[in-house]
Amino acid sequence: MRRWPGVAVSGILIAALLTGCGGPAGTDSDLTDDWGGLPPAQQFVPQTGVCHPLADRVGYLTSYAPMDCGKTHKAETLYVGQFPAEHANRPTPPAVDSAALRAVFPDCDARAQEFVGADWRGARLTVQVVPPSPAGWAGGSRWYRCDIFVLSAIDTAREYPADHNGSLRGALRQPSPLSYGCLDADRWGSLWPRACDQTHHFEYVGTWTAPLTSLAVLDDDPGRAHRSCRSVIARYVGVPDDGMMRYRTGTAYRTPSEEAWARGDRGVRCFLYFGDRVLTRSLKGGGAAALPIR
Numbered sequence: 001m002r003r004w005p006g007v008a009v010s011g012i013l014i015a016a017l018l019t020g021c022g023g024p025a026g027t028d029s030d031l032t033d034d035w036g037g038l039p040p041a042q043q044f045v046p047q048t049g050v051c052h053p054l055a056d057r058v059g060y061l062t063s064y065a066p067m068d069c070g071k072t073h074k075a076e077t078l079y080v081g082q083f084p085a086e087h088a089n090r091p092t093p094p095a096v097d098s099a100a101l102r103a104v105f106p107d108c109d110a111r112a113q114e115f116v117g118a119d120w121r122g123a124r125l126t127v128q129v130v131p132p133s134p135a136g137w138a139g140g141s142r143w144y145r146c147d148i149f150v151l152s153a154i155d156t157a158r159e160y161p162a163d164h165n166g167s168l169r170g171a172l173r174q175p176s177p178l179s180y181g182c183l184d185a186d187r188w189g190s191l192w193p194r195a196c197d198q199t200h201h202f203e204y205v206g207t208w209t210a211p212l213t214s215l216a217v218l219d220d221d222p223g224r225a226h227r228s229c230r231s232v233i234a235r236y237v238g239v240p241d242d243g244m245m246r247y248r249t250g251t252a253y254r255t256p257s258e259e260a261w262a263r264g265d266r267g268v269r270c271f272l273y274f275g276d277r278v279l280t281r282s283l284k285g286g287g288a289a290a291l292p293i294r
Helices: 004-018 099-116 134-138 215-219 222-237 243-247 258-262
Strands: 050-052 075-082 125-130 143-150 182-185 191-194 202-209 250-254 267-273
Touching (some): 099 125, 099 143, 125 258, 222 250
Antiparallel strands (some): 050 075, 075 143, 182 191
């Protein structure tokens, strides 16, 4: 039968090995000690400098689809770090509102500012920390992604990522359509950018860093936010930060979205505001002449 030749050949080979008829040059004929060890298992780590079709809040491997930033996308990964030891031993990955995720948000915040070339809060941008999936965490992944994306609107209670083409690297190192600058409100109270030489009533002046409290507590004390924003306005325009600020300008502010607040963003965006005065230029550095006591 056709299988017999194979068995016969195998028998001859085994006999030759058992009788020690020699081996290839450079070997000792001992098959038990010359095998190389298997390479260590490689843990998946996401790439930096890539973009994504969705602004995922969790890094599932099944939905990981990095793409060229020159194509239309929703989010961009600017950095990948490792959770510090004090947060790496938990059994599950950090949730959005966890102390572990908030602990690494300042790292993403600082790296994002360097990445875009200025404080990203001064533009229609947001930054989020993306942890591994539960399965990835169980398998040993302890990385986190720092993702940045463009917001579809300036002041919404929730974050809606906008389509974007091109990397955001260096986007704020020069004048950008993403920057807040001068603005005006529509009839629903939403803010929209305006060229500063066009009529407007609002101007973005910077951010105030709120204390580590709940968003509800901040909402219950709007006076604190207005007072803090008046100090930001004083620095921006170049006038004394004193009790007379309330007679120079009105104030408006926007808190981070609920999601951004939960992950550690405490940057309250401040705007100078005039309800009865129409502005046609920026007041930055204008001093008392630009912002007189009224």
